[in-house]
Amino acid sequence: MAGSTFYDQIAANRRNSVLLALAVVALLAALGFAIGYGVSGEVAGGLGVTAIAVALGTLMAAGSYFAGDQLVLAVSGAKPVDETSAPQLMNVVREMAIAANVPMPKAYVIDDTAPNAFATGRDPKHASIAITTGLLDKLDREELQGVIGHELSHVRNFDIRFSLLVGVLVGSIALLADFFLRFTFWGGVGRRRDRDRDGGGGLQAIVLVLAFVLAIIAPIIARFVQLAVSRQREYLADASSVELTRNPYGLERALAKIATDQEVLEVANRATQHLYFTNPIKKFEERSSNLMSTHPAIVDRINRIRQLTGEQPLQASEVAALSGLE
């Protein structure tokens, strides 16, 4: 049955997400242990730093878990709206909330002419959706449905919670690695090594080298994993949106319109870019698919939707025509 396959795929995606989160935790623990053991030369020291690293990650995760949404909304300059100030937006959000079978999220508007949107909040009960005024002005009702469907899919699939947690873990790995590299740079390790020269120095030196290597590559690997997950989530949210609206064309046109739009969202930055509907800080020509991107290229997203409906794929040069703007 087609319906159950779709839910299977969401379940599989969630499972993969948990595995990836565990992988990042393991990386954090390994890095912590290597640093601790390399510096102190004792297993207890290694475990101590591991505990500190994992505790630090957990603390940061808890902080953004409970306050992250408010922070992101404040940073983006999002203003709350209601039935009287934005009736059509509220109507569309309510429709899609019913379709996704999630509680009605809080709606916000960002005063910016660049068309974009994001969802935040740790679970469907605490979800918020923010839309730029540019998006409201440029999209028609069907296209708006597609975008809101995409954002509510992130809410329903718990993508926000997951990317939030992974983001925090990636951040704490980077922090820990930085901390270690600076600490050794200032000679902290050198003194210890001199003192311990007459016992078990060989293994410690190896672990220390390993810690150096890990400290350099772990943040990079973690970042790549995060970006890969982020891009996968965008495809999934697009597909879920089509499933909710039963209308692939609204979302396709919305994507094409946003892709063709030349404006850059001023309130977005590197810390918040992954949240948005399309990558907000790059111009159209640069929104290509690569390993360092938070979002897949828009033409690839449109073509994934077309795969669902069995339609002919689109060439990159045809995106502007689909938007109807040119």
Add this chain to the structure above:
Amino acid sequence: MNWVPIILIAIVVVIVLFVIGIYNGLVQRRLRIDEAFAQIEVQLKRRHDLIPNLVNAVKGYMQFEQQVLTDVTNARAAAVAAGAQGPAAQAAAENALTQTLRSLFAVVENYPDLKANQNVLELQEQLTTTENQISFSRQHYNATVLDYNTAIATVPNVFIAGPFGFSRREFFDAEPEAANVPSVDLSLR
């Protein structure tokens, strides 16, 4: 010591717990249907309430096409009356009402004055969103009915469903929506 009665009692206890578990599961599924249906009814009621306002707002402009308005009014009355006749009949009446509303909005397109009328625009938006909410709630309702009907017809639930009077529920639509659900491979590659 004779173990036979103890083993027999244990088996009976396990069976009773098993039956209670299935029974509760079915009751929960049935409650979900009622909840989903209540959601549809709220929106149907809202649509019924909005239609007289719309008819009044456009009446003055559309002297030559009173028939369209009469159709809408009649379809609304039929839909309100069908409320007590079960999901299938109600769905048919509501679908008919949706059709008459569509032709009304098509006619409105011919009147520039109406298209510019703020009141009509607002009512049109309200009716559009209500109609969308009805159709999304219907998808949800039908999904819960499908889940329940499948549950009471499969082993081992079917042995419990019959004696305890769990009967099949009607879908809120003639055509099954599930056929349109897209299927795509979303596994991490």
